[in-house]
Amino acid sequence: MAKDIDWANLGFGYIKTDKRYISHWKDGEWDKGTLTEDNVLHISEGSTALHYGQQCFEGLKAYRAKDGSINLFRPDQNAQRMQRSCERLLMPTIPTEKFIEACRQVVSANEEFVPPYGTGGTLYLRPFVIGVGDNVGVHAAPEYIFSIFCTPVGAYFKGGLQPANFIVSDYDRAAPKGTGAAKVGGNYASSLLPGKEAQKRNFADAIYLDPATHTKIEEVGAANFFAITKDNRFITPFSPSILPSITKYSLLYLAEHRLGLEVEEGDVYIDQLNDYKEAGACGTAAVITPIGGIQNGDDFHVFHSETEVGPVTRQLYDELCGIQFGDKEAPEDWIVKVK
Incomplete structure (x- = not known):
């Protein structure tokens, strides 16, 4: 077979x-x-x-x-x-x-x-x-x-390392103090409807805001969000209802120690997208999917490009994949050999 x-x-x-x-x-x-x-x-x-x-x-x-x-x-x-x-x-x-x-x-x-x-x-x-x-x-x-x-x-999103567009959902992915930080099926079941509605409108998936105030980005479909500020800082949302992505924390380390960027886990406000020159979704399945643009109500915000991958995002992708496939030196204890 x-x-x-x-x-x-x-x-x-x-x-x-x-x-x-x-x-x-x-x-x-x-x-x-x-x-x-x-x-x-x-x-x-x-x-x-x-x-x-x-x-x-x-x-x-x-x-x-x-x-x-x-x-x-x-x-x-x-x-x-x-x-x-x-x-x-x-x-x-x-x-x-x-x-x-x-x-x-x-x-x-x-x-x-x-x-x-x-x-x-x-x-x-x-x-x-x-x-x-x-x-x-x-x-x-x-x-x-x-x-x-x-x-x-193969790739989770069609096209591999190519920008995809996302839309902000009115639905909540998780409740405050709920099970958002646990990898449980209910979180994904509740995302099926908003995900389908996003795809009907020709977006890759839905973006979920924080359930308490609906002002801050939390997750991108079943992946974590990150962005690169115009002054070259790597930022990713922090919230007790976000699933702590192993890929995200690996990128935080690589951005700081391999690319020399300042890194931060903090608030990413949906009305302040102009602060960022690149953005992406990351996770085990998605690896890194560059975000071309985000539809928020009537506003469509484009980051680096809808067709081209941003330079920092590409560097992070190459570094991460290079480590995973054994082409680049891995930080201590990151790789376990099966064979």
């Missing part, structure tokens, strides 16, 4: 791979976990994941380096974020070592599906935890499943 994949034209979709990892939590502890060929979960009809949204997930990638080796990018950070999500939803956490080892096993068992170096493709890993078991009351589940599957993917 793998040899029949058109690596150069991969989209961001599901392709069934050979093996996935599964581990069960029961009687207060996780079992050892195993690899299985079965891509269908068998769970109780009373599972809390189905009725009360007791579930969370992660997303990370495996990258084929030039020498044929395979890199995982900062999997410890995904493990820690999943631990925070689990704690928020009263689910047992996955130890970091167990999480990383499970990722290694899945990538190794599906090595044929890791796209070749130079194609731009990656192997996307989707770890998740769900509450299962016979249940009907509104309380934490009696049992849990931790699983990881993988699929080869």
